[in-house]
Amino acid sequence: MTSPYFMQSRSVVTRSGGQHAASSLRSKLTNRRRNEEPVSSVAVEEEEEEKIGGSHPKTETLPLSSHSRRKRQLKVEYDQEEGATKVETEQGDPPDWKKHLRYIREMRSSRDAPVDNMGAEKCYDSEAPARVRRFQVLVSLMLSSQTKDQVTAAVMQKLRAHGCTVENVLATDDEALGRLIYPVGFWRTKVKYLKRTSAMLQKEFSGDIPDSVEGLVSLPGVGPKMAHLAMDIAWDQVSGIGVDTHVHRISNRLGWLKKPTKNPEQTRKALEEWLPRELWSEINWLLVGFGQQVCLPVSPLCSVCLNQLSCPSAHMISPTKRPKAGSPRSPNPTASLPIKTEPEHGFADEPERTKKELLPTLVSSTAPRRGIKGKVNH
Incomplete structure (x- = not known):
């Protein structure tokens, strides 16, 4: 299943990429650390999210425990359906x-x-x-x-x-x-x-x-x-x-x-x-x-x-x-x-x-406007 909405919070491993993509990325980052000045873990984390997440929706990072990364929780985020239009109604009006x-x-x-x-x-x-x-x-x-x-x-x-x-x-x-x-x-x-x-x-x-x-x-x-x-x-x-x-x-x-x-x-x-x-x-x-x-x-x-x-x-x-x-x-x-x-x-x-x-008959599919009602003249 391929979905941009299932991501881990720190390594942000997508389900479609699998462990191979994660291992490759870790190797590249390790090589960069040897040639560059040390950076904080927070900066590395933000860089990893930026590279892997791409245009995917951003997620809030969850606190990590001292246990294995495999036990980290995933945050599911849902985007609004494409083509869905918001119904404009006055406050308090019946929706339909x-x-x-x-x-x-x-x-x-x-x-x-x-x-x-x-x-x-x-x-x-x-x-x-x-x-x-x-x-x-x-x-x-x-x-x-x-x-x-x-x-x-x-x-x-x-x-x-x-x-x-x-x-x-x-x-x-x-x-x-x-x-x-x-x-x-x-x-x-x-x-x-x-x-x-x-x-x-x-x-x-x-x-x-x-x-x-x-x-x-x-x-x-x-x-x-x-x-x-x-x-x-x-x-x-x-x-x-x-x-x-x-x-x-x-x-x-x-x-x-x-x-x-x-x-x-x-x-x-x-x-x-x-x-x-x-x-x-x-x-x-x-x-x-x-x-x-x-x-x-x-x-x-x-x-x-x-x-x-x-x-x-x-x-x-x-x-x-x-x-x-x-x-x-x-x-x-x-x-x-x-x-x-x-x-x-x-x-x-x-x-x-x-x-x-x-009882009624089936009505026409067209709906002409109601005509002017007969009024009583003064």
């Missing part, structure tokens, strides 16, 4: 987050998740006055808690046909409003929230929704996630990261947080400490669709995820084998799998629901 984000963008390039076609950005009436559009954005966000996007979109269509305005909601009795928003999750509780919120908007905000996070979270049934998303969609202002159950779950699975978080609000604060502000609006859209298609709450499809080699949670809770084509768990757009809905903002007084969610 840029690669994770690039791959998630690639997997989301087809833009065919439920959130892409039925999210809060798609549920308002674009022909309605600006004040009404903003109210409809807030209502769709309130209804979306613990509810699939497909159900929320269908309910918003019924509400818009009925007249989704502050005045109409207040004029509709609780029973009729409940029939309109059924079957969203916790619809009875949301009827009360819609009525109380509409009353506050009419009395304190002139029928419009607040234009600040503080004002929005003061409304009944509106949490930080809804407030930040409403600011982004309705007012075109990025005030923070909208963290729902998908963003909360995936951020923890990818190791994007210094320590695991227990709820979406903790996750939001942890992400905002390091994630660049220009990504705050995009990250919700990316991770929600990614969580709906690939990084599922139960049995995530790690086998089709591009981050499976760098994700610290990959294959820990997914099937051991890739499902066969045509099976209920295969990545087929027509296949369905019962998915347990995770709690989002906490209506803990009612049980969680189990519904069916579409």
